[in-house]
Amino acid sequence: MPSRMQTTVAALAMASAGLSTAQTAENTNSKDSYFFSQAYYVVQDNERAIYDDDGMGFRLGFGRQISNGWHWEGNLAYNVLENGIGGYTDYYQLHAGVDLAYRFGRADGVRPFLLIGIGAVRDDVYPLAGRPSEDETSFFSNVGFGITSPELFDIGLKLRADARYVISEFADGFEDGHFSLGFELPLGRKTVTNTVVQVKEVVREVPVATADSDNDGVIDGVDRCPNTLRGAKIDQYGCAQKAQTVKLEGVTFKTGSAELTGDSIETLTDIASFLINQPELQLIIAGHTDSLGSATLNKELSQQRADSVKFFLVRSGVEGSRMRAVGYGESQPIATNSTATGRAKNRRVEFRIQK
Template structure:
């Protein structure tokens, strides 16, 4: 009996070592398990034994379908009492049967089980040993994995029948029926290590960033579309950004010293920028037209306006503009754009115009 106990203990230790590997997920394709349990036996009264029995077992199970499992179990159970002249039972069970699981055994799963097999009796005193038929049926439950290696807890209660019909005070008279409660451990086989890496998905979105519209010469045509950059300030342009001919551009910021044709310093700066524009687009001519208000005589104003127009023309030529493209004419007070009876009106009339014509 000691030898048998060592064999069963070794069999139980084997799956323990097997399940101690670093594993994380049960292989659902070929699900199997091994395990062991300790048991308490509520002995049939007909056995004439006052004390209860105990024992242990090892088992192997394999999934047959979604809910059905095949399980084979081998166990040893001892039933010895203190009844005078009573018998002590030492049983070796080997059974196989089917279990129906109410779930997939990956979490807490109740089950029912029915098994058939053989039982070897050793009865002391040794005058009634035999091997007999046995069957058991019961209810149980198994937990999901409680450790990374897949270890599960399980327990069940079964009614165990055997047809032992021995002699003496414990004669079976048709067999015995014991109740066995077991608590054990179950180790899934094929429980493999799975390393799951979370993949961080960063969703990106294309955002159209509107580039600032740059119009360096202020003609209303962006630089990237402007075929005539640096257009004459205040002039009307076409879709290409080029100056349109047959228009008049008025400058009220080209000023002269009082009663003189001498340009002010600020006016020279303005005309320098205009000279650059005239050199950027050369397919037109300019007439510089000088105008005055009505202060003074008409003859005086004609002379003054002519001198001022000439002064503007000469300055542009000095800045590199082709003299053949520029003419100058004084109109005096003959073409007012506002009334001469107010300060603001007279200021508007004192002006220089660029009259753009075809070349």
């Protein structure tokens, strides 16, 4: 008659052979992981000398796809075996194991599976009269089969049921059956909504030869300096001329501060691209204010704002040696300071491109 260990090895070999010949239609492009939780009923080995057949437990586990159809699963399980003897404590077991599972079918449908695994079990045994405690940690193996339901709800929840034949090496060896029911939940699920959009094809002739991407008046086929600064005077090749002053439209600051507003970031990013494309340009970044407040504070604020613009451009890849930041305060107005409109025009930052 074969030993219990021989029975275990034979069962594992048969399960492994069955798994190796299985076929599946699962998509191999994903490596899905999942969490599962189950309650289970234990059918006990009669040789335990327990007078009550009831046994209940709870299992928590984590699984991950290895390849097409194959998964590994780790789990912790705890169960209580009622001993049926008045005045005695019950029989407790704590399992920690890892299984290799093979799943059949599509990932979003009903999926039967087979599993095979090993682990360790801690047996906390009720004391018998006149005998010392027999608590022990020992090896166990299991084989089993189960099934998961199709995905429920948008979170991909599945119902899961399985049955396991568990052989432990505790004492002379025991053989139990675990019958489990619970759920399985995918981890890291990304919800994808498929939207059907009807697109009407429009055929349009585009005069590629006359395209002007930076709107500087020079077509792309001739333009040697793309991303020209808006408002800059250019030559016949689309490059900014030297010895000119250009107001930086769209560069603004928080009230009474040198901190750039969020709307300024896109504008300054385009300006940085312009300067990188024309590395020969040297310039002064000139900061100006209106006449409200003291002249000293206005000059300090205008310097800080010019410095903020230079700092952003340097961080964007423009060489700092090409630029000098200067604050002029209220000393160089371009409009009257007696009206709100005029003061708004005087609060400005300019590029003075040098000869």
